[in-house]
Amino acid sequence: MSTSFHSANAEKYERMASNATLNIAKTFMLDILPTITETSYILDNACGTGLLTQLIKAAHPKAHIKCADLAPGMIDIIKEKVQGLEWVNVETDVLDVRDLKTLEDNTFSHVLTNFGFSPTPDDPEGPRKAAREMWRVLREGGVTVVSTWSERSFDIALEKAALVVRPDEKPFSWGVSEDWSKGWWLMKHLEEAGFGNRVEVRSVNGRVEAKTLHELVGNMMLFKERYSEEELARLEVALKEEIRKLPQFEETEKDVGIKMVAWVGFAWK
Template identity: 30%
Template sequence: MADKSDVSPLCDHFNAQASTYERRLGGSPRRAISHALDLLPGLSSTRAPILLDNACGPGFATEAFLEAYPDAHVYAADVTPGMISLVDRLVASKGWNDRVKTDVMDGVNLHYPNDMFDASITNFGIFFFSDPDMGAREIFRTLKTGGKAIVTCWKDMTLLPILHAVQAIIKPGSVPIVLRGLDIWAQKETMEMTLKRGGFSFLEMHEQEVMWWNQGIDEAAKGLADNFVNMVGDQWSDEEKNGILGVTEQVLKDQGEKFIVESEGMIGFQMVAWIAVATKIP
């Protein structure tokens, strides 16, 4: 059995993808964070709140926290050095060096003391943890009593139907790719039970549409193709993977009415997130 603590393949993956992270997701993680912050109204009464951006990626939640709470101090942690480098660059550009502490750290083994944070957010990260239950326990442990944790995952993604259309052209007759991990997390009960096993006895689940917007088909195809290359992995040859971008553009042009939402000159894809709000109670 593989060592569940070995996160090096995950690090390699996200290090390689760090610079294209936002393009690959069409800004949808930022929109989820915006909705999540609306679910923390009581935090504004906390003087200089201490916040955790857990599995922080390029720092979308860190940025949103500090813009919403000017007196806040944020600890941003991610297992991937490449992501932390992006956060450090963001912090330097904003002049937030005295308000943000970054750390390369695995979400299943946070090196923070008990009862440290007024709030934390794990935005589309918990399903990547080697042990999500342990990650939930770490979120619970590091929250102050009464503190709230925001944890998000995907309920519905447009990516898979588009990938299947691409697959039908490149590998006709092949069995459609299934992402079993995402299928499991699309179920409301997965998030609920994971957080309860982590120690949270009180939580609310919210279903929220978070659109993936792009400036045009070319930009959308590049973002989708970046994802598809990772999703097919070693199942496809290099030649087949090299054809993904062109075929994705073709699918969006020929079958766009199945997948695309148009608004104010932008094209988008409907994405739906689960947003859990979990409170640490005595």
């Protein structure tokens, strides 16, 4: 994903994400939170608005954390959270996961990268560089956790709805290789980065969710600036229809959700 996109949309990020990244993090943090001690130093890598840091602070208020993201807009939001939530021991830095240039070798006990590990059309080698950097800045005995999407079912609904509105235009896509959604791809990158056979990749179930379908569709359409008002109205109707057709869609008395599946890699140095 492009960082200019994320910087421009930082304020809207948490609504757009609709708990998709948070729900996966909540699952893998069940394993990670008990390993955090007074001597831990944690890198929240490609931190976005700091959802991981929030989970850590809830369990370990004094935990020493560095939040880094390439989008300055995201880092501004973390700074506001540091003030507003009175977080202590939290540092911030604008850094590229592919080149963590201000960070020394063997620094962190935990390097956590929740959905900040995708190739981009302009740099297909990006994940290789990022995995190598995670290994480099991790201490001996430390653990890194990296997540990627295996199944982003709502993208299918978005693409179909986009075709209803503009039948002659190729729907927007992130333009990354199919391999990115495979578990072996994540395993290979971690193994080759230096972690060797101290790697485990798990499939984790999650969900993008909101109180109502109307709210969920609204969240998903937050970044649809390229459409006219009239197109947006049609897109909303089409998106609701396409989401309802997804086998992963579920509606309960208290909310609606679309099931998603992630790969989560754990690697030890």
